[in-house]
Amino acid sequence: MxxxxxxxxxxxxxxxxxxxxxxxxxxxxxxxxxxxxxxxxxxxxxxxxxxxxxxxxxxxxxxxxxxxxxxxxxxxxxxxxxxxxxxxxxxxxxxxxxxxxxxxxxxxxxxxxxxxxRAPKVSDVEIGIYYHTHPEKFNLPERRAVRHILITVNPDFAENGRDSALQRIRELQQKLWRKPHKFEDLALKYSECPTALQGGMLGVFAKGTLYPEIDEALFALKKNEIGGIVETEIGFHLVQCVEIHKAETLSLQKATPKIRQIMQERYRRNCQRSWLAGLSRE
Structure with a gap:
């Protein structure tokens, strides 16, 4: 200090x-x-x-x-x-x-x-102009919802050495072969990722967003299918494709709520900045 x-x-x-x-x-x-x-x-x-x-x-x-x-x-x-x-x-x-x-x-x-x-309300005309002048924002690529189970590799701990971690993920894989509907339960019980609390749900992702190894496995799966064991720099994963969202172009009607939120927040910030600038001059 x-x-x-x-x-x-x-x-x-x-x-x-x-x-x-x-x-x-x-x-x-x-x-x-x-x-x-x-x-x-x-x-x-x-x-x-x-x-x-x-x-x-x-x-x-x-x-x-x-x-x-x-x-x-x-x-x-x-x-x-x-x-x-x-x-x-x-x-x-x-x-x-x-x-x-x-x-x-x-x-x-x-x-x-x-x-x-005090900020002005965003008009439908402004929303329409924004939509038609930013078409790239509303062309959505294919996205997939994914769950995973992670067993980390850490040589400092015997149970997380590479061989032990691989054996543990294989045992989970065998359980899922018999009972694939147990993916969420097994993730909650065994996954070493914070997403375990959400049944292993990572979220919804476009291609090229996740680890390349997970990305490749995920986009080769069908809906609800569970892939083979995937190894990344942090450990071993089992990956499930929960949902497939096809590529689409959002209509103006679907895009309107998000556009309104973005533009209204911009108006709010501009209003605050102008007011603060007035205080500084005083």
């Missing part, structure tokens, strides 16, 4: 900037990274102060329940109260300072939402 010791910086804003820029807390940053995070934190804090001093902020009330909910969300990122308290101390915070910072953040966000509500 020596690089910025002579500057008063709100610790919560510095933490937020550090995580946003580098996905690390300030204590883990190198000197130049810390300077960059500090500059962004100072800028954000000054903007927040202007927002909170605006006429729009005067009538905004943040309830204790809102702050409690936001604090609970922050606390949920830590495994224990001790881990949470240690993180606060390392970042120059305590429970009260964190609560005040969360309150300020909630109020700033509420004011910005209030301002962005």
């Amino acid at each position: 020596n690089a910025i010791a002579d500057i008063a910086i709100d610790p919560y804003t510095l933490l937020r900037s550090s995580l946003s820029l580098f996905r690390k807390p300030p204590a883990d940053l190198e000197r130049e990274q810390l300077k960059q995070a500090a500059r962004q934190a100072l800028n954000e804090y000054q903007i927040e102060l202007r927002v909170l001093s605006s006429n729009e902020a005067a009538g905004v009330i943040i309830t204790s329940e809102e702050v409690d909910a936001a604090l609970l969300e922050v606390r949920s990122r830590f495994g224990s109260d001790e881990e949470f308290e240690t993180a606060l101390q390392l970042n120059g915070l305590d429970a009260e300072r964190l609560r005040m910072a969360i309150y300020r953040e909630c109020k700033v966000n509420t004011v910005l939402d209030k301002v962005s509500a």
